[in-house]
Amino acid sequence: MEEYLDKLVKSGLTENEAKVYCCLLQKQLFTATEISRCASVN
DSSP states (O other), rough: OHHHHHHHHHOOOHHHOOOHHHHHHSOOOOOOHHHHHHHHHO
């Protein structure tokens, strides 16, 4: 997963945006709280 994060950041996303994007790819339905926990962002 770290490899994907690096590529997304190099593509212009922030680290937090990349983490959230990767979490969203894992599951179709998330609440905002679940996304925050998955991506470890506030």
